[in-house]
Amino acid sequence: MELWYTENQTPDLRIGFRVKAVLHREKSDFQEIAVYETEQYGRLLALDDVVMTTDRDEFVYHEMMAHVALAAHPDPRRVLVVGGGDGGVVREVLKHPVEEVHLAEIDGRVVAVCREYFPAIAAGLDDPRVKIFVTDGIAHVREKENLYDVIIIDSTDPIGPAVGLFQEDFYRSVHRALTAGGLFAAQTESPFLNGELIRGMHRFLRGIFPVVRLCLASIPTYPGGLWTITLGSRGPDPREPAPGRAVPGGTRYYSPELHRAAFVLPPFVSALVEG
């Protein structure tokens, strides 16, 4: 049988996955949600035909989105994840001694589908420290002040419902919603394919946060294979784990040494975020 799920990563670039079975497809109020059983990467979640995560490479994205920001904070107690309805970032956040994790996911159906088809990724969602808000993350953040030590923006691409999560207004709200020494981490696309987006975001973020940094992670199912995480901080420099912070064991991509190395940028990437 020749069944393939193909993503148009750009109008001129495609990735294709051989599919064993189509496990789920639905149109929610916000997007099309699909789950495929692929040969190469196990189960794959796609939203509006864009790969969000797969069983085999999810560890890279979820570990890096969570541990870099959390390890950089000396004492993260209250954490917000915006988007991230699959639960992968929440699962990693819970490996730190946090008191409360809020998840603001606009599409409750993503949470429900992931609980059913990605139990290992959604595992943390039932932890008593977790509170799920099915709501627009932008509105959720706008109403908060001085509340979160870390905010992680685990968004889809900057089209459709996630556009606002890449804009200046939202990051002014993020700054307000953070505690005095707080910081955020956001997925900010590919340095090979989305350089102008990264450049533009860093330009306005430097007007909002005293410290703005970029780090890299290799995610094979994302366009270009190399992904950026942008961090903005009201306190600690996210390039280093905070002194004395114990980092969770058992990670497969993250380590304290890798944390530091992920901020060493190839010159073509530094050029995007300098000046």
Added chain:
Amino acid sequence: MELWYTENQTPDLRIGFRVKAVLHREKSDFQEIAVYETEQYGRLLALDDVVMTTDRDEFVYHEMMAHVALAAHPDPRRVLVVGGGDGGVVREVLKHPVEEVHLAEIDGRVVAVCREYFPAIAAGLDDPRVKIFVTDGIAHVREKENLYDVIIIDSTDPIGPAVGLFQEDFYRSVHRALTAGGLFAAQTESPFLNGELIRGMHRFLRGIFPVVRLCLASIPTYPGGLWTITLGSRGPDPREPAPGRAVPGGTRYYSPELHRAAFVLPPFVSALVEG
């Protein structure tokens, strides 16, 4: 017009490039050589339907294959490139004060096609320090002793003509062909998709070279997007540029800081090369 070049990166994974024009196709004595003008990555060279290089991302592979090994050697004078008929690695090697660069490429047609269609990549091939041997790299290396300070193995995948370049016998010859403090660098595929190959090679290489290391580079047009370079040394530890070595300017991926960071491996990659 909908014209796509599609590579089956594995039996279960594909990458597709929208094609503006098919510039060249031929069957040489060794392989099918094709040059496409793609929208996303500019000109693309494929051998037996596997992407070798593209105009837009070639800098990553060629810089990392050349500069890591050359910067690690205190005084590289004579360098051999095995494979690499496009000339990209040679071009980068020539940015160091070397005296002689030998290129042992089995397929003279690759050299000719790249001179015609990739003039910026093949640029170094006419440098008076370069000598091109159209020959089997394995035989070329087997006949040499104590000759090269650095050997760079820029091979195709371990199928077809390049199989021998991933085997123990060849690396015994490489050890003999190197000078006493010499080292080699070889492309050794993807840590996500070819873990067992990497594990097996490191196992036998540790029996041949006193120092064996792995570093990483992100190459969007290669399967999985993250690539490994294996280095084996009879002298210096390749994880560091040699003290006092001036490193060529104008690189877009390589820098001395990136050199060190490229050897910091995510735990799932370290696990492939330990013990």
